[in-house]
Amino acid sequence: MNKEISISKKQKTILSLFTCLVFLALVYVGDMLTPPTSSWGMLFTVLEKGSIYALVAVSMNLLNGFTGLFSLGQAGFMLIGGYTYAIFSIPAASRDSVYQYFDGGLIKFSIPEIFSNALGGVLGELGYSLGEFIGMFVPMIMAGLITAGLAFLIGIPVLRLKSDYLAIATLGFAEILRAFFQWKALGPITNGSNILRSFSTYSSPLFPIIISGLCIGFIVLLINSSYGRAFKAIRDDEIAAEAMGVNLFKHKQWSFVISSFFAGIGGALLAMFSSSITTTPFTSNLTYEILLIVVIGGIGSVTGSILGSFLFVACSEWWLRGLDSGAFLGLSFGFMRPGFRKVVFAVVIMIIVLFYSKGIMGTREFSWEGFLTFLKNLPGRLINFFKAFPKRLADFFRTLPAKIAGLPARMKNSLKKLKTNTKHGKEAR
Amino acid sequence: MTKRNILRVSDVTMQFGGVVAVNNLNLEVNKGEIIGLIGPNGAGKTTAFNVITGVYAPTNGAVSIDGQVVIENYPQGKMKALYKGQNAGKYADRRVLTPDKITKMGVARTFQNIRLFKGMSVMENVLVAMHTNLEAGVFSAAFRRNRKEEEKMHDEAMQLLRMFDLEKNKDDMSTSLPYGKQRHLEIARALATKPKLLLLDEPAAGMNPQESDELMHLVAKIRDDFDLSVLMIEHHMQVVMGICERIYVLDYGALIAEGNPQEIQNNPRVIEAYLGVDE
Ligand SMILES: Nc1ncnc2c1ncn2[C@@H]1O[C@H](COP(=O)(O)OP(=O)(O)OP(=O)(O)O)[C@@H](O)[C@H]1O
Ligand SMILES: [Mg+2]
Numbered sequence: 001m002n003k004e005i006s007i008s009k010k011q012k013t014i015l016s017l018f019t020c021l022v023f024l025a026l027v028y029v030g031d032m033l034t035p036p037t038s039s040w041g042m043l044f045t046v047l048e049k050g051s052i053y054a055l056v057a058v059s060m061n062l063l064n065g066f067t068g069l070f071s072l073g074q075a076g077f078m079l080i081g082g083y084t085y086a087i088f089s090i091p092a093a094s095r096d097s098v099y100q101y102f103d104g105g106l107i108k109f110s111i112p113e114i115f116s117n118a119l120g121g122v123l124g125e126l127g128y129s130l131g132e133f134i135g136m137f138v139p140m141i142m143a144g145l146i147t148a149g150l151a152f153l154i155g156i157p158v159l160r161l162k163s164d165y166l167a168i169a170t171l172g173f174a175e176i177l178r179a180f181f182q183w184k185a186l187g188p189i190t191n192g193s194n195i196l197r198s199f200s201t202y203s204s205p206l207f208p209i210i211i212s213g214l215c216i217g218f219i220v221l222l223i224n225s226s227y228g229r230a231f232k233a234i235r236d237d238e239i240a241a242e243a244m245g246v247n248l249f250k251h252k253q254w255s256f257v258i259s260s261f262f263a264g265i266g267g268a269l270l271a272m273f274s275s276s277i278t279t280t281p282f283t284s285n286l287t288y289e290i291l292l293i294v295v296i297g298g299i300g301s302v303t304g305s306i307l308g309s310f311l312f313v314a315c316s317e318w319w320l321r322g323l324d325s326g327a328f329l330g331l332s333f334g335f336m337r338p339g340f341r342k343v344v345f346a347v348v349i350m351i352i353v354l355f356y357s358k359g360i361m362g363t364r365e366f367s368w369e370g371f372l373t374f375l376k377n378l379p380g381r382l383i384n385f386f387k388a389f390p391k392r393l394a395d396f397f398r399t400l401p402a403k404i405a406g407l408p409a410r411m412k413n414s415l416k417k418l419k420t421n422t423k424h425g426k427e428a429r
Numbered sequence: 430m431t432k433r434n435i436l437r438v439s440d441v442t443m444q445f446g447g448v449v450a451v452n453n454l455n456l457e458v459n460k461g462e463i464i465g466l467i468g469p470n471g472a473g474k475t476t477a478f479n480v481i482t483g484v485y486a487p488t489n490g491a492v493s494i495d496g497q498v499v500i501e502n503y504p505q506g507k508m509k510a511l512y513k514g515q516n517a518g519k520y521a522d523r524r525v526l527t528p529d530k531i532t533k534m535g536v537a538r539t540f541q542n543i544r545l546f547k548g549m550s551v552m553e554n555v556l557v558a559m560h561t562n563l564e565a566g567v568f569s570a571a572f573r574r575n576r577k578e579e580e581k582m583h584d585e586a587m588q589l590l591r592m593f594d595l596e597k598n599k600d601d602m603s604t605s606l607p608y609g610k611q612r613h614l615e616i617a618r619a620l621a622t623k624p625k626l627l628l629l630d631e632p633a634a635g636m637n638p639q640e641s642d643e644l645m646h647l648v649a650k651i652r653d654d655f656d657l658s659v660l661m662i663e664h665h666m667q668v669v670m671g672i673c674e675r676i677y678v679l680d681y682g683a684l685i686a687e688g689n690p691q692e693i694q695n696n697p698r699v700i701e702a703y704l705g706v707d708e
Contacts, residue, residue: 218571221573222567225567226556226565226570226579227567229556233557236546237546239544240546241557243482243484243528243529243532243544244529244557244558244561244619244622245529248529254567363548
């Protein structure tokens with residue numbers, strides 16, 4: 001048996017705080033020192049986008065993994081959040097060129113600019129940038145609130161639906177929303193199908209990392225509270241939850257609204273990350289990407305969603321890039337043409353979903369004890385692994401034909417499991 | 430001297446399409462009583478529980494809890510033509526409450542086929558049932574502004590677990606418990622909602638005579654300690670006859686007998702109903 005490592009609560013807090021600070025300091029210093037031309041610049045892109053995806057994935061997990069609501073509206077909610085932020089953050093002077101087809105648009109002010117001018121008038125140079133920075137939080141929080149408000153309204157009819165219908169309804173809603181935002185009549189606000197740009201954005205990768213981190217922190221606190229237990233009860237057995245006094249609709253509504261709030265914040269961060277926004281990226285594809293991250297990480301594990309996000313973004317944006325440009329780990333083949341990355345990526349994902357149907361983490365979470373025990377046992381494990389490696393390899397090839405023959409049946413089973421995991425079909429007894 | 434009435438089921442008929450599962454049921458539970466509800470398989474006992482707890486709205490009839498009518502219905506819509514029961518014109522109100530509201534009013538239940546929260550620990554299963562009486566809102570709970578309340582919940586949950594000899598299992602997954610302990614946990618969980626009336630659906634199912642004997646004493650102890658009333662469905666006659674003050678017998682949805690254990694044991698219609706089926 002492995003010896004467990006145990007540490008006190010206080011030690012854990014200190015360890016966590018320390019790790020966070022070191023990580024943030026490293027990112028800050030690294031970002032300063034890395035020249036813009038270096039290929040390591042990609043690392044910071046991954047950290048930024050990964051943390052934004054992590055926030056959205058965790059917010060989706062709150063619904064799918066912790067409340068058992070199979071909702072597919074995430075892209076739609078990110079869209080609202082992104083647009084809300086952008087619309088209220090384009091400086092007045094840029095509005096004529098951004099809204100060139102709509103006479104400079106309906107809204108003529110930028111909230112960050114208002115703050116910037118107000119503080120700049122008092123504090124001078126520093127005040128302008130400080131004011132803009134503070135002012136960015138206002139449209140960002142508006143992004144969350146408007147998204148949450150809309151989710152509340154949609155939730156009233158939709159959350160009474162059974163699981164499968166809920167997925168279809170939310171997916172349909174997200175698609176309708178996308179068309180709606182492109183509607184010409186709304187052009188003075190949304191700029192129709194044209195791009196929104198020039199809005200205030202962050203300058204350091206620390207910004208999305210810290211904001212996402214704080215938001216995820218809140219979600220974790222919520223999950224571990226009495227309300228989180230009620231969510232999990234609904235996920236495990238709606239009928240028993242209701243019989244124990246949990247108001248199903250009220251709690252589903254809370255989970256849905258809070259999840260959407262953070263999807264809205266995620267959308268705003270994504271708009272900042274890209275420095276521009278159109279409706280194009282917010283298709284159901286985006287929702288499926290997020291769902292994939294949740295499944296890969298483990299439905300019902302916050303840690304899993306975070307890990308999954310960074311892995312996903314790193315693979316799609318960085319590590320597998322070489323496959324498209326024809327040079328990957330020193331290999332080079334003729335079929336490594338643009339698009340090949342996606343083929344490899346799809347295969348990797350299929351393998352993960354088929355053979356790790358519970359995802360990387362299952363429903364487990366990160367804990368210092370678990371992590372330290374893991375580290376302590378790592379050398380021993382590695383030694384054992386390499387000792388057993390030849391035998392394993394031989395076994396693998398010996399059983400490979402049988403495995404391949406059993407693949408179709410296995411695939412069927414996995415799909416079935418996936419369906420029952422995102423459960424429904426309970427009878428009242 | 431009349432005791433305070435806790436539950437009154439009046440003329441309740443529950444009809445699914447053409448199937449009359451419960452037919453004009455009348456029953457009452459007074460404060461401090463342990464009442465039995467028995468009958469052959471498919472007699473409609475669980476359905477009666479589902480009506481009382483708000484899972485199904487009855488087709489006709491009313492249910493009152495602690496003197497207050499909380500559920501009432503009469504045949505409406507397409508049921509008007511389909512209705513096969515009695516007292517069709519007697520009720521004219523439609524009043525339905527969701528199960529969580531009924532629980533909040535002080536009626537807790539267990540399930541015939543155990544329904545624990547599978548992804549949660551033993552302790553969490555009990556804590557969830559306390560959520561209904563939580564005072565803190567979402568944000569104050571998330572930010573732990575209700576630490577005192579949360580601590581109190583934990584203490585009370587611990588007490589309940591101790592009472593059912595489950596404190597050593599508090600961090601185990603609920604489904605990893607042996608069968609008998611899962612049944613105990615279901616009762617502990619129901620008690621955590623602070624009920625006035627406890628509905629037990631075959632609590633001794635699958636238990637051997639010794640275990641069901643222990644359960645019987647436990648139920649009596651719960652009644653005394655928690656100052657509540659119990660309505661239990663049970664097939665083990667030794668349990669029912671041992672602790673129930675009164676017994677109601679259902680057959681094909683209808684009440685065929687009511688009385689104390691002695692009367693029920695000697696009632697020819699009950700004997701016939703049971704001999705006609707099994708046991
Ligand atoms: N939701 C439903 N829809 C249709 N028929 C139902 C429904 N629920 C119960 N019934 C029917 O009502 C009848 C009574 O069932 P119920 O489960 O109440 O019996 P029971 O007395 O609890 O039996 P057991 O001792 O087997 O638990 C059965 O014929 C059953 O098929
Ligand atoms: Mg039954």
